[in-house]
Amino acid sequence: MVAAPPVAVPAASTRERPSDRGWRGARHSWRQHWELYLLMLVPLAWFAIFKYVPMSNAIIAFKDYYLLEGVWxxxxxxxxxxxxxxxxxxxxxxxxxxxxxxxYVLLAGFPIPIILALALNEVRQGLFRKSVQMVTYAPYFISTVVVISMTILVLSPQLGFVSDALGVIGVPMPDLLGRAEYFRHIYVWSEVWQTAGYSAVIYLAALAGIDPGLYEAARVDGASRLQKIWHVDIPSLMPTAVIILILGVGNVMAIGFEKAFLLQNPLNLGTSEIIATYVYKVGLLSSNFSMATAVGLFNSVINLVLLLMVNAVARRVTGSGLW
Known part of the structure; x- marks a missing residue:
């Protein structure tokens, strides 16, 4: 019996290194998908120019900034x-x-899109489902300025729709826009009305990805519709919900400036004056850029700490997290 010739083993110096394979793979990917990489250049350039480059100017929080002397x-x-x-x-x-x-925004705005998505997922009548989706989704595309204008018109003590409705039954209309204790409620529920439909789309996409076999197994076991939601739908939504909750908590101190500023008036400053509006008034109206940057940086550090804490807790409790 003739023995097989020995197989030559390449020397260590001639073997392909992992770095070579990485660069070769990158060049091959560029040749295959260069059009997609070119499309990515515009958003990457936008992030670099308007997000990362301005971070270097945060150093003025540690300086007495003078316009003529510049940042450095x-x-x-x-x-x-x-x-x-x-x-x-x-x-x-x-x-x-x-x-x-x-x-308040997080507590009110987090569960409502989940409930809306679960309810829409149970609707079998296609036309009704699409109509509800359109009605709840459309407000997201309305400008914040328009939403606030609508809110002011509806809640106006003299000309508002609520005032007219209460006048029919002889109930005086309270000045909801001018009382500090009502500001948070107006802000939050107008925000929920505007964003709930858009947020529900994310959960509907997660529900669409559930294995149909789970529904078949639940049906065979005799599960009711509520049991199916509790034991199949909600557990399948948990990873998505945890990620959205972490991101929401990470932005808990970064509440939007525009809506708060537009709803603000001298009568409700006790609750409507937040860090974002204070930074605007100190930085732009008073031209104290160093103080405004310091306050904004302080706010960002709090957000970062909250994000790290909530992500760590979520990974420990649910096993899901951002990283």
Whole structure:
């Protein structure tokens, strides 16, 4: 019996290194999909120019910024502006108003899209389902300025629709827009009305990806519709819901400026003055750019800490997280 010739083993120096395979794979991917990479250049350039490059200017939070001397020529003052903000009597009120408003938005706005998605998923009549989706989804595309204008017109004590309806039954219309205790409710529920339909689309997509075999097994086991929702739909939504909850908590101190500023008036400043509106007034109206940057940076650090904490808790409890 003739023995097989020995197989030559390449020397270590001639073997392909992992880095070579990586670069070769990258070049091959570029040749195959160069059109897609070119399309990515525009959004990447946008993020680099308008998101990452401006981060370097956050250094003015540690300087007394003078326009003529520029960012790098202004004198260094360390934590002076952070200390000034902490010592400011309004600092605690700003943090409290921002946190309470954001927490209210999160608590009200997180479960409602899930409930809406679960309800729409159970609708079997196609026309009715599409009509509800369109009605709930459309407000997302309405400008915030238009939404606030509609809110003011509806809740106006003299000309509003609510005032006219209450007048029919002889009930006086309270000044909802001018009383500080109503500001958070108006802000939050107008936000929920505007965004619930759009947020529900994400959960509907997650529900569409559920294995039909799970529904068949539940049907064979005699599960009712509510049992199917509880034991099949909700567990399947949990990974998506956890990610959205983490992102929401990470932005809990980054409540939007535009709506709060448009709903703000001298009568409701006790609850409507938040960090975003304070930064606008201090930075742009008072031209104190260093203080405004310090306050914004302080706010961003709080968001980062909350994001890290909630992600760690979510990974420990549910096994899902951003990383």
């Amino acid at each position: 020529g202004s004198p260094w003052v360390g934590l002076k502006h952070f200390q000034a903000f902490i010592d400011n009597p309004v600092a605690l009120t700003l943090v409290k108003n921002t946190f309470l408003l954001s927490a």
